[in-house]
Amino acid sequence: xxxxxxxxxxxxxxxxxxxxxxxxxxxxxxxxxxxxxxxxxxxxxxxxxxxxxxxxxxxxxxxxxxxxxxxxxxxxxxxxxxxxxxxxxxxxxxxxxxxxxxxxxxxxxxxxxxxxxxxxxxxxxxxxxxxxxxxxxxxxxxxxxxxxxxxxxxxxxxxxxxxxxxxxxxxxxxxxxxxxxxxxxxxxxxxxxxxxxxxxxxxxxxxxxxxxxxxxxxxxxxxxxxxxxxxxxxxxxxxxxxxxxxxxxxxxxxxxxxxxxxxxxxxxxxxxxxxxxxxxxxxxxxxxxxxxxxxxxxxxxxxxxxxxxxxxxxxxxxxxxxxxxxxxxxxxxxxxxxxxxxxxxxxxxxx
Amino acid sequence: xxxxxxxxxxxxxxxxxxxxxxxxxxxxxxxxxxxxxxxxxxxxxxxxxxxxxxxxxxxxxxxxxxxxxxxxxxxxxxxxxxxxxxxxxxxxxxxxxxxxxxxxxxxxxxxxxxxxxxxxxxxxxxxxxxxxxxxxxxxxxxxxxxxxxxxxxxxxxxxxxxxxxxxxxxxxxxxxxxxxxxxxxxxxxxxxxxxxxxxxxxxxxxxxxxxxxxxxxxxxxxxxxxxxxxxxxxxxxxxxxxxxxxxxxxxxxxxxxxxxxxxxxxxxxxxxxxxxxxxxxxxxxxxxxxxxx
Numbered sequence: 001x002x003x004x005x006x007x008x009x010x011x012x013x014x015x016x017x018x019x020x021x022x023x024x025x026x027x028x029x030x031x032x033x034x035x036x037x038x039x040x041x042x043x044x045x046x047x048x049x050x051x052x053x054x055x056x057x058x059x060x061x062x063x064x065x066x067x068x069x070x071x072x073x074x075x076x077x078x079x080x081x082x083x084x085x086x087x088x089x090x091x092x093x094x095x096x097x098x099x100x101x102x103x104x105x106x107x108x109x110x111x112x113x114x115x116x117x118x119x120x121x122x123x124x125x126x127x128x129x130x131x132x133x134x135x136x137x138x139x140x141x142x143x144x145x146x147x148x149x150x151x152x153x154x155x156x157x158x159x160x161x162x163x164x165x166x167x168x169x170x171x172x173x174x175x176x177x178x179x180x181x182x183x184x185x186x187x188x189x190x191x192x193x194x195x196x197x198x199x200x201x202x203x204x205x206x207x208x209x210x211x212x213x214x215x216x217x218x219x220x221x222x223x224x225x226x227x228x229x230x231x232x233x234x235x236x237x238x239x240x241x242x243x244x245x246x247x248x249x250x251x252x253x254x255x256x257x258x259x260x261x262x263x264x265x266x267x268x269x270x271x272x273x274x275x276x277x278x279x280x281x282x283x284x285x286x287x288x289x290x291x292x293x294x295x296x297x298x299x300x301x302x303x304x305x306x307x308x309x310x311x312x313x314x315x316x317x318x319x320x321x322x323x324x325x326x327x328x329x330x331x332x333x334x335x336x337x338x339x340x341x342x343x344x345x346x347x348x349x350x351x
Numbered sequence: 352x353x354x355x356x357x358x359x360x361x362x363x364x365x366x367x368x369x370x371x372x373x374x375x376x377x378x379x380x381x382x383x384x385x386x387x388x389x390x391x392x393x394x395x396x397x398x399x400x401x402x403x404x405x406x407x408x409x410x411x412x413x414x415x416x417x418x419x420x421x422x423x424x425x426x427x428x429x430x431x432x433x434x435x436x437x438x439x440x441x442x443x444x445x446x447x448x449x450x451x452x453x454x455x456x457x458x459x460x461x462x463x464x465x466x467x468x469x470x471x472x473x474x475x476x477x478x479x480x481x482x483x484x485x486x487x488x489x490x491x492x493x494x495x496x497x498x499x500x501x502x503x504x505x506x507x508x509x510x511x512x513x514x515x516x517x518x519x520x521x522x523x524x525x526x527x528x529x530x531x532x533x534x535x536x537x538x539x540x541x542x543x544x545x546x547x548x549x550x551x552x553x554x555x556x557x558x559x560x561x562x563x564x565x566x567x568x569x570x571x572x573x574x575x576x577x578x579x580x581x582x583x584x585x586x587x588x589x590x591x592x593x594x595x596x597x598x599x600x601x602x603x604x605x606x607x608x609x610x611x612x613x614x615x616x617x618x619x620x621x622x623x624x625x626x627x628x629x630x631x632x633x634x635x636x637x638x639x640x641x642x643x644x
Contacts, residue, residue: 051540073543080544086537090559100545103555148541155545 001158001191002027003048007059010043010052017043018054019215025193025208027064030185032202033195035212036238041195042163044212048193049073049080049161063159076159079152079190083164085144087136093147094119094132100155122150125184142173153188162194166201178205199239203227211235233345236270243271243315245288245342271342273318278304278327279336287336290315292329297321309334403621406614418604418612419619426592427600428619430508431577434596438515438576443569446523451557454531455539468524471517479517480585483510506588511596514582519575526568527561534560563638570634574627578620 005023010016017040025031033041046052048061050073060069068076088096097119101110110118123129126146136144145165152160165181166174182205185192196202202209203223211218211226211234219231230236246268279285289309296303302324304317315337319327329335408415418424449468453461471479485491487504497504504510538560542552558565580598587594589603597620604613 049544051544073540074546074548078544080541082537082541084537086541088538088541088556088559099542099547099555103542103545103547103551151541151545 001064004062008054009058016215028189029207030192032206032209034202039212040215041212045195049078050076079157079160081148081162085148097151097154126150141169160190160192245269267344269342269344273316275340276317277338281334287338292333407618415615418615423592427595427597431596435576439573442520449524450527476581480582510586514586518582519572522572523568530564567634
C-alpha cells in the first residue's frame with residue numbers, strides 16, 4: 001500500500017517540526033527517512049501513524065489514495081515499532097505479540113488456538129522460536145527489537161513504520177539486524193518507512209532515501225542518486241566526509257575544476273576525500289600544492305590529512321593502502337592534489 | 352587520601368558474597384552511629400508503642416475486651432471503617448485520574464495542579480477542618496441552604512468524610528505521578544497502534560505497570576484516613592456513638608481518666624499501624640522485585 005503525505009505542517013510552540021513536507025512512498029518499498037536530530041523525521045513518522053496530528057489546515061495523509069488524515073491510529077492498519085521497543089514489560093513475549101489480536105472486538109477476534117499458532121509463526125519469522133515465555137527484560141536488545149517487530153506484524157498491518165529501529169543497539173548487532181531487516185523486507189514486501197540519523201544505515205538498506213533537514217525534505221532518491229548527485233551542500237555534507245575547497249584557489253593551482261558552468265565567482269567546490277588524486281610534486285605537474293601532515297593507515301583505506309600550501313587550509317584525502325605504498329608518502333612531503341570529481345553550489349546556497 | 356589508599360590496601364579483599372561497603376569509616380564510628388539510632392528509636396517509637404499495649408492490659412485481658420465492646424467504642428470503630436471505605440476508593444479514583452493526566456499529557460496549568468495536590472500536606476489539618484466548617488457550617492456560605500433542605504454536613508458523617516478525603520488525597524496521586532512519568536507513554540502508544548481502545552489500554556497496559564505503586568499509595572491513604580484527628584475533630588462535634596471516630600473516642604476516654612478504655616481503643620490504631628507497616632514492606636519488596644526482574 002502506498003503512502004502519500006501532502007503539505008504536512010507541525011508546530012510545537014515556537015519550534016517548527018515540519019514545514020510543508022511532501023512524501024510519496026510507492027507500494028512495497030523500503031524507504032529510509034534520514035536526517036539529523038530535530039529535523040522532523042520522527043514527527044513525520046508519528047503523523048503518518050496517527051500518533052500525532054498535523055496542524056489544522058495543513059495537508060493530508062493518504063494510504064493507497066484513501067484519505068486517512070482523520071482516521072485514529074488504531075484503525076489505520078499501521079505497524080509501528082518504537083525506538084525503545086515499548087514492549088509491555090509485564091507480559092511475556094507470547095502475550096506481547098498476541099496483544100493486538102486479543103484486544104479486537106469479540107466478533108473479529110481469532111480463536112485462542114489460532115492466536116497461538118499465529119504467534120508461533122511470527123516468532124519463527126523473526127527467528128525467536130522458543131522464547132515465547134520470556135519477559136522483555138530477559139531478552140537482549142536485538143531480540144526485543146524483533147519481538148516489537150513481530151508484535152507490530154501480528155495485526156497484519158498494511159504499512160510498517162520503524163522509528164530509529166537500530167538506534168539503541170551496539171554497532172555489531174546494528175549491522176546484523178539491518179541486513180536481516182533488508183532480507184526480511186524482501187520476503188514480506190510490506191511498504192516500510194524507517195527513520196534513522198545514520199547515513200550508512202539508510203544508504204545500505206533503503207530502496208529510496210528521503211533526506212530531511214530543518215523541517216523540510218532536502219532530497220529524495222535512490223541511495224546512489226543522493227550520494228552521487230546531492231541536491232544541496234547539506235546533503236553533500238550529511239552523506240559522508242567532504243572537503244570544501246574554494247574554486248579560485250583550485251583554478252590558480254591549475255587543478256581541474258568540475259562543472260565550471262555552475263561555478264560562481266566565489267563558489268565553493270565540494271569534494272569527497274576519495275575523489276582526490278595525490279601525485280608527486282614534479283616540475284610542471286598540475287594540481288593544488290599541499291603538504292602531508294598526518295597519515296592514518298589503520299583500516300581498509302589510508303586517510304591523509306594535508307595542508308594547502310597557500311591557504312593553510314586542511315584537506316582530507318582517502319587513497320588505497322597500495323597507492324600509499326607506491327607513492328611512498330611521509331609527513332611533510334610536498335604533493336599535488338587533483339580532483340576526479342566534485343560539486344559546486346552557488347555561494348548563497350551554502351549552509 | 353594516602354591514608355585511605357593504604358587502609359584499603361591493608362584490608363583483605365572482600366569475598367564475592369560480602370555486601371558492598373558504602374564507606375571506609377572505622378568500626379567505632381559505625382557502632383556509635385548505629386547505637387545512637389537504636390537508642391533514639393527505642394525511646395521515641397518502641398517505648399510508646401509498648402506503653403500503649405501495657406496500659407491497655409493493665410487491668411487484665413477481661414477489662415481490655417470489655418472496653419472494646421462498649422457500644423460507643425464499637426460505634427467509633429464502625430464510623431472509622433465507614434469513612435475509610437468511602438474515602439480510600441474516592442482517592443484512588445482521583446489519584447489515578449490526576450496522575451494519568453499529569454504524566455501522560457501536556458497542558459497549561461499542569462505545575463499548578465501538581466502544587467494543588469500537595470496542598471493538604473502543606474496545610475495544618477485543623478485549618479482543613481475549619482475550611483469545611485466555614486463552607487458548610489450553619490454560619491457558613493452553604494449552611495443556610497443546607498439547613499433549609501434538612502441536610503447535615505458539619506457535625507455529621509458527611510463532614511467527617513469530606514475532611515478525611517481532603518487530608519488524604521495526595522497519597523495515591525503523589526505515589527503514582529513520578530512512577531507514571533518515569534514509565535513514559537510509549538507502551539500506551541504501542542497499545543493504541545495495535546488497535547486497543549482507551550479502556551483496554553488502561554486496564555491491560557497502564558494499570559498492571561502501576562499496581563505496586565498504587566497499592567502502596569492505598570495503604571498509606573488508608574492508614575491516614577483511619578488515624579486522622581485534627582481535621583475530623585473540628586467537623587465532628589464529638590457526639591458519642593454518632594460522630595466519634597476512633598482517634599476522637601480515644602481522646603474523650605482519656606480526658607475522662609478512663610485510661611484502660613483509652614489505651615484499649617488506641618491499641619486498635621497501634622495494631623493498624625503495625626499491619627500497615629508490614630503490608631508496606633511487603634509491597635515495597637514486591638515492587639522492587641518486579642522492577643529488578
